[in-house]
Amino acid sequence: MISIGVLGYGYWGPNIVRNFQSLEVGCVKSVSDLNPKVLTKAKKAYPSINVTTDCREILRSPDIDAVAVITPVATHYPLVKEALENGKHVFVEKPFTDNVARAEELVELAEKKNLKIMVDHTFLFTGAVRKTKELIDGGVLGTIYYYDSMRVNLGLFQTDVNVVWDLAPHDLSIMQYLIKTKPRAVVATGECHVNGKEDVAYITVYFDDNVIAHFNVNWLSPVKVRTTLIGGEKKMLVWNDLEPDEKIRIYDKGVTKTNGNGDGNGNNVHELLVSYRMGDVWSPRLEQVEALKAETQYFVECVEKDMRPFNDGAAGLEIVRMLEAANASLAQKGGMVYL
């Protein structure tokens, strides 16, 4: 059984502690936060856990095997680095770091020290994403054409990052997990209206083989939308994460190029060169898992069995690379930035 120290007990930290604590193996030993008030809450909820305002107590403790870094993104790099230097495995909130160079350095350091880094991309552990992965890997959708997601609501404005760094890591990590073709370039557009950071943004990712992905992220929408369309040659999939049931629907719909020829008079813009397929719709039963519980369990398992997590530092680095490219493209108001 490994011992875990959690750094940061703000918005997300309590969920991390609750889930690590609920596992049979794995156990939270200590929690740190700069704010003593939240530590009082932590202590009340978990009397057996040590609390401290000094994260170094955790980072340097010989009793701690792994550290969960659940702090603002700007602090990820120094905290993860110190954890690794002290021989701790690391579970770190998304996004991994605030730039590519730092992420690369951490990945290298972990490699050298033979330590695990897992980046908390929780959605990868939901029943919906797992099922979609299974369907794509099983060839059910055929060649992927596009990935199109919309994640908008009247969102919590953040002071340290724009809407891209806040919301897009979810969808970029899901896309990365699902689509095996290599992403090559990023184009992003967006605008600031309220606090000087982009609150509305649109990101395109170009892949090899004509695959294209697009992400609509918005903190200023009156309605909450969390929908992803995935178009494949054989089937198409719609994932509406707000549906209580039937989150995923698979459509037996598509088009096929044909050798149709028009009426030869050049007047018919609607002459069909494609034929259409319109079949049944199917909504598979999804696993009822709490994603974060599955993820924390997987982290413990990876550490204990010395397995490389699929959402490791290298995977997290690629997300940071796309985020950094998105910001670079935003700065040009939409130029293409190669990855």
Add this chain to the structure above:
Amino acid sequence: MISIGVLGYGYWGPNIVRNFQSLEVGCVKSVSDLNPKVLTKAKKAYPSINVTTDCREILRSPDIDAVAVITPVATHYPLVKEALENGKHVFVEKPFTDNVARAEELVELAEKKNLKIMVDHTFLFTGAVRKTKELIDGGVLGTIYYYDSMRVNLGLFQTDVNVVWDLAPHDLSIMQYLIKTKPRAVVATGECHVNGKEDVAYITVYFDDNVIAHFNVNWLSPVKVRTTLIGGEKKMLVWNDLEPDEKIRIYDKGVTKTNGNGDGNGNNVHELLVSYRMGDVWSPRLEQVEALKAETQYFVECVEKDMRPFNDGAAGLEIVRMLEAANASLAQKGGMVYL
């Protein structure tokens, strides 16, 4: 009462004929099409209308006051030009022309000849767009932040244009009608999967004053979506054109920048610098008009009373300018193209 000749009786032409024919004033005299079969159908439906395979009979007829050009976009320029040269007013299907230079030439020619051009952007005459226009002009939404539309379905692949030129003219014309700030630049991304033309595309339009518009158009979607979000400082609006009733909803929701200050420890990424407003939702009753009937009636009225239509050649030209910019940006795979 003016006399109208209709060129083209393919997919859209019959709707044009039916609506012009249903007006009290205004009357279709002739219809031309290269395909004799569709003329037989036209004759059967409207025995009193002349039909011909030679459009010049109409373009040169002294009995025709106005010509409706309902043919493939590549033919708009020569047909509209000949119509104007023969002193006819012109009603022309969207998009106005296939490039900016031709549209400019036609606008100038019409001006010189004191003839009307109206571009058929039918959506501008729907109850939903009229009501939205009224709300925005009345200041109900306040300063506009963004315009975000999605128009996707398993669409009719066209052979002469990509999905941008097919679907975006609807939304670009609505945006142009609603937002008075000046558009400055276009960024477009997209990909071809089936017939060598973009079937999935994303267009951003940058305006003055931080207004941003975005258009998601897709011929390869398993589901039909026709939704537009408009974010304003005071209110936000959602237009779902597929709702049988309640197509438009106005949300009394928003955010306001405040002088909030955090806890000073730099640790709180969620310190609120904005306050949130969450109020009622209201769905106004919309006029039950057939948009195309209202538009054809308006065309007749503009000709008869010598009024300049708001959807005139100049307005149509601006749409073509944005479409051309979108194609230029697509050719660079993103990249800002100034208007």
Add this chain to the structure above:
Amino acid sequence: MISIGVLGYGYWGPNIVRNFQSLEVGCVKSVSDLNPKVLTKAKKAYPSINVTTDCREILRSPDIDAVAVITPVATHYPLVKEALENGKHVFVEKPFTDNVARAEELVELAEKKNLKIMVDHTFLFTGAVRKTKELIDGGVLGTIYYYDSMRVNLGLFQTDVNVVWDLAPHDLSIMQYLIKTKPRAVVATGECHVNGKEDVAYITVYFDDNVIAHFNVNWLSPVKVRTTLIGGEKKMLVWNDLEPDEKIRIYDKGVTKTNGNGDGNGNNVHELLVSYRMGDVWSPRLEQVEALKAETQYFVECVEKDMRPFNDGAAGLEIVRMLEAANASLAQKGGMVYL
């Protein structure tokens, strides 16, 4: 090719004429209506059809093989009777007659004269009902438990019948078509608010073998609902007729009685004596048929090939029997009325 005369050209008559007229075989010869204005419209739309204000011209014409009776329900009996006496086959709008005795007499008369009666229960010819029939007959749903339909909107108040006789014939005929077990008794409740006839009503039909059906019909609903739930032992089905696509969904859900025993302390009201099955959802592609076209075609076929239609007078009589029982139960404000 048979010749058809249509009596009544009000709300529904034009649809009947249009569909009979669109068939390759079968042809409308004459239309009658008491209102000369609607006959002018009929003549304009179909110049080749004879029109008359005297239905007897049609009923007694030797050139007419079959008569479509599309008149108010109180007139069905005399008109159908005269048609049969004159040797005409009959297509009659729902409900068949305004009481059981008259329906019985007409069925007997048709039998004696070897003539067809088909009652226009159009929904039976929709893709949704056909597919549901196929699924139930194929055993996919297993033993049927219940049939529960809701058909409400801000409806057209009728002056001659209550909401039960107006709306329930649709659902009663669908239920009759789908469920082979015998209906035994009817209970109906309802209330009048506007014009002295029930505008809100609830009908229960008891069948053999614990099957139960229920119908919620309402002219005073602010929203339009047309949803039917069918619970089966193996699968459950939801038919939402207002969905543009995916009208039918089949749920692999259900419960099974088990030999579960509780904790023995008598305190546990939630001890499970049933186990639950929650599986996939499936929405089959439906035939894209115009129901009324399929029905009129079927009528012609039945006459020409001397086939008994499944929606014949006997079937229509059973619907009238249930409607009459519903009215009898309504008069008692509930109370079981045996069929």
Add this chain to the structure above:
Amino acid sequence: MISIGVLGYGYWGPNIVRNFQSLEVGCVKSVSDLNPKVLTKAKKAYPSINVTTDCREILRSPDIDAVAVITPVATHYPLVKEALENGKHVFVEKPFTDNVARAEELVELAEKKNLKIMVDHTFLFTGAVRKTKELIDGGVLGTIYYYDSMRVNLGLFQTDVNVVWDLAPHDLSIMQYLIKTKPRAVVATGECHVNGKEDVAYITVYFDDNVIAHFNVNWLSPVKVRTTLIGGEKKMLVWNDLEPDEKIRIYDKGVTKTNGNGDGNGNNVHELLVSYRMGDVWSPRLEQVEALKAETQYFVECVEKDMRPFNDGAAGLEIVRMLEAANASLAQKGGMVYL
């Protein structure tokens, strides 16, 4: 500050304890349950609370001011009676008792002892019901025509009661709270399919002044529906409790009787004797309250300030009267049972 003892810590009890415990005033002193396992859980969650398997310890404790009875319905009567006899105020889970006579006896006993009974009809404390109450009382809907609710899902089969006693108390209590006209009679139909108790049932309640209410309750539905329509003379309301936002919509729709006269030919079944009003739709922002918290707070307040709760024993008795009538009607398969 009053001291509360909670009897029963099964499905609902933990919610009751959590909410009473979260109040500033009011405090749970003891919890009893026959099952020692659940007491262990209670103790772990609330170390300061006493737990016991003997409810009499609580019922007879001089330190307890009020008792919450959260046990199976058959035990309500003896437990509430003993609590009252020992001078305790009572908060009791719905339905109040398992028959009318017992409820009447308890109401009388509480009256005599000057003690409060509050029946836990939690929905009355939701933002949706409070707002609806406010709208009806404020005359916004005008004269009420009907109340029509549907509460169905693949429900937890209960062993001690049928679906009527399980689900209908929610809706009956809401109806009772909203509609001030007096209910006069009940008609219920239903059927048993799985465990010998009705799992599908339909209840009509007749009121004075032509008001009618109907309740569709079903444990065997593949989909979850929780929708209520309320038709008023001036406005109509739809409450969809499953909507995350916009649970309530108010429709400015209706019909008015007019002196319309038809065309006099007796042929027009669609001659309008009513005129239709179709206006805006409005969805008011609802209070974001946790209903059970508001209710427990209200209970404490009623006890402390000696106020009669509106959801008192007398109100709970009327619900039991309707439930008993529903069962009596079910036994006759749908006869009218007067209240």
